[in-house]
Amino acid sequence: MKRLIFILFPLLLLSCHSRNEIAYSWDPVYNIEVLWDIIDTKYCFVAEKGVDWDAVRNTYVAKAATIPQGDPVALFDLCASMLDSLHDGHVNIYTSFDVSRNAAWYDSYPRDFYPIQQSLYLHDYRIAGGLQYDTIDNGKIGYVYCPSFSTTISAANIHWVIKAFMGCKGLILDVRDNGGGDLSNAYRLAAAFFDKDTHVGYWNHKSGTGHFDYSSAERLTVKADDSPSKWLRPVVVLANRRTYSAANFFLDCMTQAGNAVIIGGVSGGGGGMPLSYEMPCGWTVRFSSVKMYNTNMQSIEEGIAPHLVVTTKQTDTKDQIIEKAIQIIQATTD
Amino acid sequence: MRLPARHIILLAILGVLYPVHVRSALPMHENILKVSFGGAWQVDPYLSAFRYDGLEVGIGNEWWQDFRRKDTLTSWSHVGRLDLRAMRLLNPPKTNAYYAFGGHAGWGAYYRWQPLRQLQIHVGPYLELDYLARMHNTQVNKPYSMDLGIDIEAMAGISYSFAAKHTSYRLRYLVRANLLGYEYMPDYWQSYYEITEGVAARHLCSGMWNRWMLRHEITLDFQFPHSTWRLGVEHEYLRYGTRDMDYLRQQVHLIVGCIFRYRMHPAVRFDAL
Numbered sequence: 001m002k003r004l005i006f007i008l009f010p011l012l013l014l015s016c017h018s019r020n021e022i023a024y025s026w027d028p029v030y031n032i033e034v035l036w037d038i039i040d041t042k043y044c045f046v047a048e049k050g051v052d053w054d055a056v057r058n059t060y061v062a063k064a065a066t067i068p069q070g071d072p073v074a075l076f077d078l079c080a081s082m083l084d085s086l087h088d089g090h091v092n093i094y095t096s097f098d099v100s101r102n103a104a105w106y107d108s109y110p111r112d113f114y115p116i117q118q119s120l121y122l123h124d125y126r127i128a129g130g131l132q133y134d135t136i137d138n139g140k141i142g143y144v145y146c147p148s149f150s151t152t153i154s155a156a157n158i159h160w161v162i163k164a165f166m167g168c169k170g171l172i173l174d175v176r177d178n179g180g181g182d183l184s185n186a187y188r189l190a191a192a193f194f195d196k197d198t199h200v201g202y203w204n205h206k207s208g209t210g211h212f213d214y215s216s217a218e219r220l221t222v223k224a225d226d227s228p229s230k231w232l233r234p235v236v237v238l239a240n241r242r243t244y245s246a247a248n249f250f251l252d253c254m255t256q257a258g259n260a261v262i263i264g265g266v267s268g269g270g271g272g273m274p275l276s277y278e279m280p281c282g283w284t285v286r287f288s289s290v291k292m293y294n295t296n297m298q299s300i301e302e303g304i305a306p307h308l309v310v311t312t313k314q315t316d317t318k319d320q321i322i323e324k325a326i327q328i329i330q331a332t333t334d
Numbered sequence: 335m336r337l338p339a340r341h342i343i344l345l346a347i348l349g350v351l352y353p354v355h356v357r358s359a360l361p362m363h364e365n366i367l368k369v370s371f372g373g374a375w376q377v378d379p380y381l382s383a384f385r386y387d388g389l390e391v392g393i394g395n396e397w398w399q400d401f402r403r404k405d406t407l408t409s410w411s412h413v414g415r416l417d418l419r420a421m422r423l424l425n426p427p428k429t430n431a432y433y434a435f436g437g438h439a440g441w442g443a444y445y446r447w448q449p450l451r452q453l454q455i456h457v458g459p460y461l462e463l464d465y466l467a468r469m470h471n472t473q474v475n476k477p478y479s480m481d482l483g484i485d486i487e488a489m490a491g492i493s494y495s496f497a498a499k500h501t502s503y504r505l506r507y508l509v510r511a512n513l514l515g516y517e518y519m520p521d522y523w524q525s526y527y528e529i530t531e532g533v534a535a536r537h538l539c540s541g542m543w544n545r546w547m548l549r550h551e552i553t554l555d556f557q558f559p560h561s562t563w564r565l566g567v568e569h570e571y572l573r574y575g576t577r578d579m580d581y582l583r584q585q586v587h588l589i590v591g592c593i594f595r596y597r598m599h600p601a602v603r604f605d606a607l
Contacts, residue, residue, distance in 0.1 A: 276474045277381065283429065286474045
């Protein structure tokens, strides 16, 4: 019996140590070093951002050494400042007292969306899942506003929207200020504009620690069956710089729809699928780990240019982008 | 007992020479209802470099039955298991949690050797279906993921029955290790891109080259006062190796079970009534 216990005991105590394991610590230098390393090895756009990431490390490790121990806010601000150099809306730190975010990618672009202007077109509207919809131009044109892809958009939601616009000449689909959400909602909404499966791009994954370590590219396809209800008449998609992430991918899909015209401003990008990791102090850091491309294998991280650039100013009495969309639909169908 | 390897070989030879062959007996059916609770540890370097640890609870059912051919019991018996488990693990700063709920369902067949009257050795194959739904709130965009896999395993065991202080006991040690398997990670739960991508999309062939699983338990069955009970400890070790990452999980549970033993009567044909 004693021998049996001797045989079993080491097995019960098999170490749970892993070569990847880190220690819990609030040391500012250690946290900055680990955060730098997470981005260096796991973030998929280090090379594309054109930042001297090694120089960033030297700068911020030196700054971290000057931060007092036990000051989480100072450490957070320093980490956020380091990540700001990437100008990426998908790179954030989540703590119980704040979430870091970068605004540089949209701050220097026209706003191009004012809810007060939009309310002239969308005031007594219906809501189908994540879609707000109504007819405009005396019922001749359907207008759909999709503020986010975080709210589910089901095939049934799309069906009811299209059914409401049966008598319309065209459709305006507004994804301005749509910061993204679930990619499957973007796929499903896009499927309403395709009558067959359509190749819309590629993605590949960060597969190693080097800045250029990616897996082979995998095709991205909009599956027509995802939305049995179809809209094959003219559609004008409205975008601005805050059209981001999953909404940016939706625009990429719509560039392949034969009946779609994209107008407004260049979208914000965010063409990477985010992943999260943990810092030694327990904070969560989010970053892109999967890179997305259009059908020409060009990254969509920096945004998608519209077919026609149109802006609207806060001083305008009407939304100039919606007005332009109405003109386009009237011109194509009259 | 200075050379245990020699003893093991001797016991195996004896077992081959004297397999269990109880003739003209009804098959013994043993059913165990059990609860388990214990600790679990995990390192998932895809999502965190921290070691997560916490608690796990489970319920399960296990049955053993001898195979019968005509009116004769053979040296084979089969075993089925169904386990449901839930765990909650925390990172060291307690800022993020990992929740998992899942289960195993398996079936296997043992060949039994009985080299001594009180000693039985079991060896055989085991087929297991694993399911685990996971929620890891470190993963901001996609906190949910799941694993579904099927494994062919090798199992072995040894049990020793003895009597002491007017009660009979059975001490048993069982071990299972995976040989070959298949893992499925559905596209919708896009969490583990790097692990699944490049290996035939969401389908992963697992084996001893990329996945090491060891489950072993030591149990003591005893009567108290007129029922049969089981106390035991189970340890599970699971390690995935993919590219530069090693996923590691360990669980140790205390098992408390109640054993029901009965003999199965041969099926009575309806037209014979």
